[in-house]
Amino acid sequence: MEGNRGSRLLPATERIAALSRVSAALMDELNEERLLHLIAETACELTGAMFAAFTLRPMSGEGQPLVPSEGHLFYLAAVVGATPKQEALFRQMPLGGEGLLAPIFRHGVSVLVSDALAFLHKPDSSQNTTSTAARTAARQAAFAYVNGRLPKEDLRSMGIPRGHPVVRSFLGAPLLDHSRQVRGGLLLGHTEPDQFTQEDEVVLVGLATQAAIALENAHLYRAAQMRAQEVDRIFESIVDGVTLIDDFGNILRENSTARLLREVLTESPGGERAIEELLFAPAQRTLNDEAVQDITVIINVDENETREYLVNASPLRLPPALSGPLVDTEDPPGNVSQAGSRAVVVWHDITEARRLLNERREHAETEARRALLQLILDELPTSVYLVRGHDARLVLANRAATRMWGAVWQIGQPMHEFLTENGLRVFGANGRPLVTEQLATRLVVQDDMLVTIRQHQETIRHPDGTTLPLLVNAVKLTIPNLDRLSAQTATQQRAKWEPVAVVVHQDVTALKEAEQLKDEFLSVAAHELRNPLLVLKGYAQMLLLQSARGKGSALAEWQAEALREIDLATQRLDELTEDLFDVTRLQAGQLVLHDEPTDLVALTRRVVKRQQMTTDRHEISLSTILSHIVLSLDAGRMEQVLSNLIGNAIKYSPRGGPINVSIHKEDDPEIAVLSIRDHGIGIPEDQQARIFSRFARADNALASGVGGTGLGLYLSRELVERHGGHLWFGSTEGQGSTFFIMLPVGGEYASYGNDAPSSL
Known part of the structure; x- marks a missing residue:
């Protein structure tokens, strides 16, 4: 074979050097593309090939095939001897187990062809070389060849794609992993026939085997790196603190949670003691074969914060490295040298969980x-x-x-x-x-x-x-x-x-019904009493008048005194019946006010003068800066209110003293405020809420012997409120009371004027 320019022409030293480069690359090179390119170049160098190509089967990150070996599913991973344009073309071509590639890709068998043109399928007049029949014939021939039922000379080539360099000599070997699955192929070509020998085939199979091992190792390395990164990410994302400590107390590794807490504790008072309780003490205990499981550790992070942790620790025993000769030791069988001991300490912050648990317990107790x-x-x-x-x-x-x-x-x-x-x-x-x-x-x-x-x-x-x-x-x-x-x-x-x-x-529905019956009774009683009282009062006054005029028989002094007492008693009874009539009118909604322009200052001055004439032990004064203030009032009813309030001030101040009446005006809103202050017995605090009720009287008034019906304040408040005003008071038992009347100033007849302060 004169034209053979294969591996036999390469000196042995160069062959060894080339193989050494491949071996070194297999040890050091982790870049898959550079490694495959180096192997392809070495294959060309050792065999004299003009072209070399690596085809690979798509694999997962874990190194498992993603597609079957059948079909055009292989891709070009590296090429030597092609122009950039040709390489770009090759990378677009689908590769698969057809023709001379079928034994390699489908069955994992190497193929050596002296002249590929001699293996072209001979088409008949009705079929072309790319027909289904041609492909089927080529596939069947490859299967028979692999199983020893067909000589190599009967293999069928499917030709080469358009744009592909002419290949006469062809040599291809599969890349098989440890489970004998085809990962790809290493393909060599030459434009001249008879360029490859069986020795070249052995070399190529060896290179392909090394390449397959290198690819598998690279996949394993990447998978290991990926798993290591996943473990690192998981380790760092663990919400619990995880720390690896050796038997000398050195922290070998810790996740971010543990690191952050340790840094915080280091800066806090008592931090060293806290770190000892949380990390080093549990680590030492577990290295001494003590159980450290769900140990509670309470740490004062600062003056205002206390955290509670649940700590678990377990030993991690590593066998010693075989870095020296094997010697006898005194360690019993199954015991591992303590030089390889580590402790994994895991702590879980249960502060919030404990708080939530306490809250749930409190919630349950509260619900109960x-x-x-x-x-x-x-x-x-x-x-x-x-x-x-x-x-x-x-x-x-x-x-x-x-x-x-x-x-x-x-x-x-x-x-x-x-x-x-x-x-x-x-x-x-x-x-x-x-x-x-x-x-x-x-x-x-x-x-x-x-x-x-x-x-x-x-x-x-x-x-x-x-x-x-x-x-x-x-x-x-x-x-x-x-x-x-x-x-x-x-x-x-x-x-x-x-x-x-x-x-x-x-x-109080029942009370209201009883109250209604009482009102009806009072109305009847007042009506029935009124006529006899008028008759009695009339006769008493007539007798007194006739006696004073000298008409009729002269009355003895005691008789005249008795008639005067009868007159006063009937006067009081008449006032009582009038109050009862007013109460029944109010309850029935029949009390009608006759409003007219009324000067409140003048009205109050008249009432003060009249009330002053009834007592010698009290000094009643009126103070105001207003010369007049005209309001729309029922003058008779308002006089009734003032007489009642000033009369009460006199009655409930049995020891005498000053009684101060004042009037002033406020602007927002426009109101007139009148106050009456005494220094009498006052009203007990626990009885103030009902003092405006009908027939209500304070206990201290009864104890002091002060008479009254308990209707005056009730009527006064009702009359004031029917004028659109408000009546209230402030009182301290034993110190006196102050009653306030608030009346609106607005109205058709409203007017007022200021003078120098005046008093009466």
């Missing part, structure tokens, strides 16, 4: 207490509910409250929203509708100074028109842990303090 409280409240016949915040949001309520409202008040719902949503309206004792802000429930949580509201009269009107009269008692509470009652966790608690109040409603 709340259920018990709800059970108790539900058995009460009166309505009881708890509200919080200035908008009176419901915290809890009993069943009686639901029956009272005739609707379900949702937990957390503001009172105004609840009333509006259910069409409920509330009226005051005077029958006028109340806005939400005037309800006892809202008043006690809106006013920071107001602590208790007692015996507040309200009437609920339901959407169907039915009414329910009530007495409302509201008490502001101090409950630091209210959220426990409302079954909220600590994370739901409000940082801002909010007022809390318990509200009790008492159904």
